[in-house]
Amino acid sequence: MTNSLLKRSLIVATLLGVSSLLMLSFIQRFTISIPNIQSQCLETTMFIVDKHDKDIQPGDLVAFTFNKDDPHFDKGMSFIKIVAAKSGDSVSVSQDELKVNGQKVGIAGMRHVVNFLELNPSDYEYDVVVEENELFVVGETIYSYDSRYWGAIDTSTILGKAYAIF
Incomplete structure (x- = not known):
């Protein structure tokens, strides 16, 4: 050679x-995440998740493991949602709007999901303070099934901060 x-x-x-x-x-x-066609809660179709970045703030996209007992989704599924509120924030939920600390959050209303899933609308009108080590997460479309329906997520379920690619 x-x-x-x-x-x-x-x-x-x-x-x-x-x-x-x-x-x-x-x-x-x-991790690259491509939500399935049934997950129409965000406008984005592809995400990158930084599994080392778990410093999540309101307005951030967060990937987490769904650990709720829910008739519509299985425990263990991975979701990506927008953080609307963090521990200590006051959240007011109604069918037409979401307020965090008295400020309206610009997301779609709940009427489509409430009607589609045949839910009782009055069950989803409430005020709550997000507890320690929890985040209140939402989607941005009329199809989003999120914390407004099943409550805040525990921060221990966070997989990482997500970033929209497409």
């Missing part, structure tokens, strides 16, 4: 090794 062929082989091997390490680091930290 000539000296220049050996150098090229070492360079290629080094580049492959470095590329593999970078790819492994990326895969360990991030």
Whole structure:
């Protein structure tokens, strides 16, 4: 083997090794999420989830494991929603609007889901203070089934901060 062929082989091997390490680091930290067609709660169709970033604030997208007893979704499913409120925030829910600390949050109303699932509308008109280690999460379309229906999520269920790609 000539000296220049050996150098090229070492360079290629080094580049492959470095590329593999970078790819492994990326895969360990991030997940690509593509919601199924039935999950029409957000306008975005593809997300990247940073599994190491769990510093979630209102307005952020959050990926979490659904751990509620619910007739419409199984425990253990992964969801991505928008954080509307954090621990200590006051939330007021009605069919037509959501208020956090007295400020209206610009999301779609609940009438479509309430009618589609044949729910009692009066069951979803309430005021609550988000408890310690919880987040109140919502979607942005009329199809969103979220904390307004099943309550706040526990921060221990957070998979990471999500970022919209498409």
